[in-house]
Amino acid sequence: MRALARLVARADGRGGTALVELHGETPLLLRQTPTDGGVATVHLVGGAAGPLAGDDLRLEIEVGPGAAVRVHSVAASIALPGRAGAVSRMAVRAVVHADATLHWLPEQLVAAAGCAHLAESRIELAAGASLLWRDELICGRYGEAPGGAVVHTQVDYAGRPLLRQSLAVGPHAPGWAGPAVLGGAPATGSLLVVDPSQAAEPPMADGSVARLPLAGGPATLWTATAPDAHTLRAHLSV
Amino acid sequence: MATPSLLLLLADGRFPAGAHAHSGGLEAAVAAGRVTDLTSLEAFLAGRLATAGLVGAAFAAAAHRVAMPETVGSAHPARSARPSDAPVGSPARSGALARLDAELDARTAAPALRAVSRRQGRALLRAGRSIWSDAPFADLPATPGGAHQPLVLGLLCAAAGLSRVETATIAAYGTLTGAASAGVRLLGLDPYQVQALLVGLADACDGTAADAARAADDPPERLPAAAAPLADIHAEIHATWEVRLFAS
Amino acid sequence: MDPHPPLARAGRALRVGIGGPVGSGKTALVAALCRAFADELRLGVVTNDIYTTEDADFLRRAGVLDPARIRAVETGCCPHTAIRDDIGANLDAVDELAEAVGPLDLVLVESGGDNLTATFSRGLVDRQIFVVDVAGGDKVPRKGGPGVTAADLLVINKTDLAPMVGADLAVMDRDARARRGDLPTLFLSIVGDPTATSVADWIRHELAHHAAAHPLTVPVGPA
Ligand SMILES: Nc1nc2c(ncn2[C@@H]2O[C@H](COP(=O)(O)OP(=O)(O)OP(=O)(O)O)[C@@H](O)[C@H]2O)c(=O)[nH]1
Ligand SMILES: [Mg+2]
Numbered sequence: 279m280r281a282l283a284r285l286v287a288r289a290d291g292r293g294g295t296a297l298v299e300l301h302g303e304t305p306l307l308l309r310q311t312p313t314d315g316g317v318a319t320v321h322l323v324g325g326a327a328g329p330l331a332g333d334d335l336r337l338e339i340e341v342g343p344g345a346a347v348r349v350h351s352v353a354a355s356i357a358l359p360g361r362a363g364a365v366s367r368m369a370v371r372a373v374v375h376a377d378a379t380l381h382w383l384p385e386q387l388v389a390a391a392g393c394a395h396l397a398e399s400r401i402e403l404a405a406g407a408s409l410l411w412r413d414e415l416i417c418g419r420y421g422e423a424p425g426g427a428v429v430h431t432q433v434d435y436a437g438r439p440l441l442r443q444s445l446a447v448g449p450h451a452p453g454w455a456g457p458a459v460l461g462g463a464p465a466t467g468s469l470l471v472v473d474p475s476q477a478a479e480p481p482m483a484d485g486s487v488a489r490l491p492l493a494g495g496p497a498t499l500w501t502a503t504a505p506d507a508h509t510l511r512a513h514l515s516v
Numbered sequence: 517m518a519t520p521s522l523l524l525l526l527a528d529g530r531f532p533a534g535a536h537a538h539s540g541g542l543e544a545a546v547a548a549g550r551v552t553d554l555t556s557l558e559a560f561l562a563g564r565l566a567t568a569g570l571v572g573a574a575f576a577a578a579a580h581r582v583a584m585p586e587t588v589g590s591a592h593p594a595r596s597a598r599p600s601d602a603p604v605g606s607p608a609r610s611g612a613l614a615r616l617d618a619e620l621d622a623r624t625a626a627p628a629l630r631a632v633s634r635r636q637g638r639a640l641l642r643a644g645r646s647i648w649s650d651a652p653f654a655d656l657p658a659t660p661g662g663a664h665q666p667l668v669l670g671l672l673c674a675a676a677g678l679s680r681v682e683t684a685t686i687a688a689y690g691t692l693t694g695a696a697s698a699g700v701r702l703l704g705l706d707p708y709q710v711q712a713l714l715v716g717l718a719d720a721c722d723g724t725a726a727d728a729a730r731a732a733d734d735p736p737e738r739l740p741a742a743a744a745p746l747a748d749i750h751a752e753i754h755a756t757w758e759v760r761l762f763a764s
Numbered sequence: 765m766d767p768h769p770p771l772a773r774a775g776r777a778l779r780v781g782i783g784g785p786v787g788s789g790k791t792a793l794v795a796a797l798c799r800a801f802a803d804e805l806r807l808g809v810v811t812n813d814i815y816t817t818e819d820a821d822f823l824r825r826a827g828v829l830d831p832a833r834i835r836a837v838e839t840g841c842c843p844h845t846a847i848r849d850d851i852g853a854n855l856d857a858v859d860e861l862a863e864a865v866g867p868l869d870l871v872l873v874e875s876g877g878d879n880l881t882a883t884f885s886r887g888l889v890d891r892q893i894f895v896v897d898v899a900g901g902d903k904v905p906r907k908g909g910p911g912v913t914a915a916d917l918l919v920i921n922k923t924d925l926a927p928m929v930g931a932d933l934a935v936m937d938r939d940a941r942a943r944r945g946d947l948p949t950l951f952l953s954i955v956g957d958p959t960a961t962s963v964a965d966w967i968r969h970e971l972a973h974h975a976a977a978h979p980l981t982v983p984v985g986p987a
Contacts (some may be wrong), residue, residue: 432737439622439736443743446566452720453563457550458541459744466745481627483752485548490748493621493630501625501745532850537840639852701841759815763838 280334281306287318289344289378294318296345306335314348322351322384329368331360331394339372341380341407351384354507356419357395357427370399374407386414386467386507389447393425398432403495405436406474412514414467416507417447417460426450433470435495441470463503465510472497487513522676526669527686529693534639538632539698539762540564540691544750546702554706557699558713561692565717565724567744569691572666573728574740575620576687579670580680581732582612583652606655612736613667614657619736620664626748628755632764634661637668644672651675680732684725692721698762777808777868778974779858780967781847781884783911784895786877789921789954791819793895794872796960797967798828805869805971808861809834810854812846812876819874832865843876844883851888870971880909891970893963897922898931905939905949913943917950917966924953 283302290296295318302308307323322337329335341347357366374380380401387397403409413431418424426448433441445466447454460466463486478491478498487502504510529535542560545551551560624630641662645653651671656663666687673683696714700707731740754760782790794809801807809829811819813836820836823829835857839846846853858871873889875882884892894915896904899922905912912918918940926933933951940949950962 430741432741433622439619441625442619442622442737442739442741443625444741445743445745452566453559453561454566456559456563457545457548457556457746458560458563459567459746461548461550461746468745481752481755483749483756485753486749488626488749488752490625490752491627492625493627494618499625501748503745503749530849532852534850534852536842536845536850537838537853539840635853635856638856642852642855760838761815762840 279305279330279332281336283308283335283337285320285338285347285349286340286342287345287347288342295347297347305329305333306337317346317348317379317381319348319350322349324351324353324355328358329355329366329395330358331366332364333360333366335368337368337370339370339380341372341374341378343375344377345375346379348381349384354385354388354416356388356390357393357425358390359392359394359425365394365396367396367398372399372401374401374403374409376404376406378404379408381410383410383412386416386465386510387427387429388416388419389424389427390419391422391425393427395425395427397427397429399430401431401433403433403435403440403472407435407472408474409433409470409472410516411470412467414465414507414510414514415445415447417455417464417466424448431468431470433472435472435497438494440472440492440494440497441499443468460503463505465504465507467502467510467514469500469514469516470497471500471516519677519679519682523678523682523686526673526676526678527689529697531643533643534636535690535694537763538636538694539702539764540568540695541747541750541754541764542695542698543702543760543762544754545746548750548753550746551699552703554709554713557696557703557705557710558716561695561713561717562720563744564691564695564747565688565720567742568747569688569721570724570728570740570742571620571623572691573684573687573725574731575616575664575666576670576673577680577684577729577732578616578736578739579613579667580674580678580683581670582609582616582655583671583674584680609652610655610657613655613663615736616667617657617659617664619739620666623741623743625743626751628751628764629748631661632751633664633666634659635763636665638662640665640668640672644668644675648672648675681725681729684728684732685722688721688724688728692717702761776978777858777862777871778891778967778971779871779873779889780970781873781875781889781892782895783847783875783878783882783884783892783915785879785900788877788895788897788900790874790877790895791822792954793893793919793921793952793960793963794874795823795826795828796954796958797872797964798823800959800961800964801870802828806865806867807833808858808865808868808871810837810857810861810871810873811835812837812839812843812854812874814839814841814843814876830865833861835861839876843878844881847873847875847884847888848882849885851885854888870967880904880907880911883910883914890974891916893917893919895919895921898926898933898936899929901929902931902933902935902939905936905943908943912940915947916970917948917963918944919950919952919963921952921954923951924955
C-alpha cells in the first residue's frame with residue numbers, strides 16, 4: 279500500500295497556529311485534536327496493524343514561521359512481514375521555519391519477527407526553530423526476536439548537519455544485540471531537543487541513558503536502552 | 517609502488533598514532549559487566565565493526581576520495597587513482613573536508629567520542645606530517661581540537677599511495693584491533709583465542725571496508741551513520757571516571 | 765616586560781625526562797625542581813600516569829607551580845609506550861603548554877612509574893634523568909638496565925632511608941660507576957633537600973649547553 283499525508287501549519291497572527299493543509303490516505307490518516315495553548319495538535323491514526331512489508335508511507339510536515347505543532351499517534355505501529363523480499367517504509371520529511379516549533383512524539387515502533395522495515399526521517403530546521411523529536415524502537419513483540427529494522431534520522435540546523443543516526447537491528451545487523459550496541463536491551467530510542475533559547479547542558483550518563491549535547495547547533499540528544507517500553511519512555515520524557 | 521608494505525605499516529598497531537592508549541569503548545563495557553569473556557568480546561567487536569567501524573571507514577574513504585578521486589569499480593583501484601586536480605589549499609578541497617568533518621560530528625552524538633576522535637586525529641596528523649611532509653594536510657579544517665581521525669587517515673593513506681579500499685580496510689581493522697588488544701589486557705583473555713576471534717571477523721572486516729569504500733561516492737549527508745546507543749552511553753560514563761587504564 | 769627573562773635563550777625549551785621505578789621519588793623531584801626554579805625559569809611539567817592524572821593532581825595541590833603549567837597524559841596501561849615508542853600525546857602536551865602559557869625554558873616530563881627498562885625517546889626529550897631509590901636495596905645499580913646505564917643523570921634518592929633499609933651507598937656508588945662509565949650519578953634526599961640542589965645545578969649546566977647548541981634564531985629578511 280502507498281500513502282501520502284501532508285500537514286502544513288502557519289501562525290494565525292493571533293498567537294495561535296492554523297493547519298492550512300491536513301490530509302492523509304489510508305493507512306496514514308491525520309486527525310486534528312483540541313489545540314493546547316496555541317499549539318496545533320495532530321494525531322496519526324493508523325489503520326489496521328502495520329505497516330506491512332511492501333507498504334510505502336510518506337508524511338510531509340511544514341511548520342511556518344512562528345507556528346507550533348505537536349504530533350502524536352494513537353497507538354504503536356507494528357512493522358510486519360509482507361510479500362517475500364519486500365520492505366516497508368515510513369518516510370517523514372519535516373521543515374520547521376524560524377521561531378516555529380515541532381514536537382514529534384509518536385508511540386513506539388515495534389519491529390515484529392520477520393519484518394523488513396525502514397523508518398526514515400529528514401528534518402530541516404531553520405535557525406531559531408525548536409524541535410522535540412522522539413524515536414522509540416521495540417525489538418520484537420513480547421519474547422520474540424525482531425526482523426530487520428532501520429531507524430534513520432537526519433537533521434540539519436541552519437543548513438548545517440546536526441544529527442545523522444541510523445540504528446539497525448535484526449538478522450542483517452551484526453552485533454546489534456551485543457554489548458557494543460544495545461547490550462541485549464529490547465527497547466531503545468532517542469529524544470532530540472533543539473532549543474535555541476537555552477544553552478545546552480553538559481553531558482551526563484548512567485547505566486543505560488545519556489544526555490549528549492550536539493556539536494552542530496543548540497541541541498541535546500537523549501539516548502537510552504531499556505528492558506521495556508515503559509522504562510524507555512521514562513528515560514525519554516522531558 | 518610498495519603498496520602492500522605501506523598498507524601493513526599504516527595498519528600496524530605500533531604505528532605511532534596513539535592507538536595504544538585507547539580501548540575503543542571496551543574498558544567501559546567491561547566495567548559495566550557487559551563484556552566478560554571471549555563470547556561477549558566477539559559480540560562487542562562485531563557490533564563495533566558494524567557501527568563505528570563502518571562510519572570511520574566510510575569517512576576515511578571519503579577523505580581519501582577528496583585527495584585522490586578514483587572509481588572504486590575499476591579493477592585496479594590503486595593504479596587508477598590519481599591525485600586530485602584541485603591544488604593544495606584549494607577552497608574546493610578544504611571545503612569538502614570541512615563538510616566531512618561537520619558530517620562526522622553529526623554522527624558522533626557523544627561529546628567524549630568527538631573529543632577522542634579529534635585527539636586521535638591530532639596524533640595521526642603529527643605522525644603523518646613528519647613522514648609525508650608534502651601531503652596536503654593543510655586542507656584539513658582548523659576545527660578546535662583538530663580534525664577527526666578518519667579524515668586525517670584518508671589523507672595519510674592517499675599520501676602513501678594506498679587505494680580507497682585499502683584506506684577503508686585500515687580504518688575498519690583499526691576499530692577491531694585496538695579493542696581486541698584492550699580485551700587481552702583488561703580481561704586476561706588468552707591472546708591466541710583473541711587472535712582467532714579476529715581471524716573469524718576478517719571477512720566481516722573486509723566486507724565493511726568494501727561497503728565503506730563504495731559509500732564514499734555518495735554525497736556526504738548520505739554516508740553511513742550507523743548508531744550504537746551503548747557506545748555513546750559507555751563513552752560518557754568512562755569520561756567521568758577518576759581512575760581508568762585507557763583514555764577511551 | 766617579562767619578569768623572568770629566560771636563562772636559556774634557546775629556540776625552544778630544554779625537555780628533560782624524569783623516569784624510574786614506581787615510587788622512587790619522580791614526582792617529589794619534579795616538585796623540588798619547581799621550587800628551585802620558581803623565580804628563575806619559565807617552567808612546564810608533563811606527567812604520564814598509568815591510571816588517570818594522579819601525579820598532575822598532586823603537583824597542582826602541592827602549589828609548587830601554576831596549574832596551567834601542568835599537563836597530564838593518559839598512557840593506557842603502557843607508560844613506557846607513551847614516552848618511547850608512541851610519543852605523540854606527550855608532544856601534544858608540550859605544545860599545548862606553550863600555547864597556554866607562552867614560551868618556556870624548561871619542560872620536565874615525568875614518566876609513569878615503570879621498570880628498569882623504561883627510557884625516553886630522543887624525539888621527546890633532550891636529556892633524561894633516571895631516579896631510583898635506596899629503599900629497593902643497594903642492588904639496583906648493579907642490576908643495570910637501560911635506565912641505569914644510559915640515562916644522562918642517575919639520581920639515587922631517599923638516602924635518608926639508607927640506614928633503615930641497610931643499603932650501602934658506597935656499594936651503590938661503585939656499581940653505578942661500573943655501569944655508567946663517565947655519566948654522572950647524584951645521591952639525593954628530597955626530604956633533606958627540598959629544592960634538590962645538586963640536580964637543579966646539573967639542569968642549569970645542561971640548559972647553558974642547550975642554549976649554546978640552539979642559539980635564538982634571529983629572523984632573517986628576504987634575500
Ligand atoms: N624518605 C624519603 N621519602 C621520599 C623521598 N623522596 C620521595 N619520598 C617519598 O616517596 C613516596 C613516593 O614518591 P613520589 O615522588 O610520589 O614517587 P614517584 O616516583 O613519582 O612515584 P610514581 O609516580 O607512583 O611512580 C612519597 O611518599 C614521597 O614523599 C626522600 O628523599 N626520602
Ligand atoms: Mg609520580
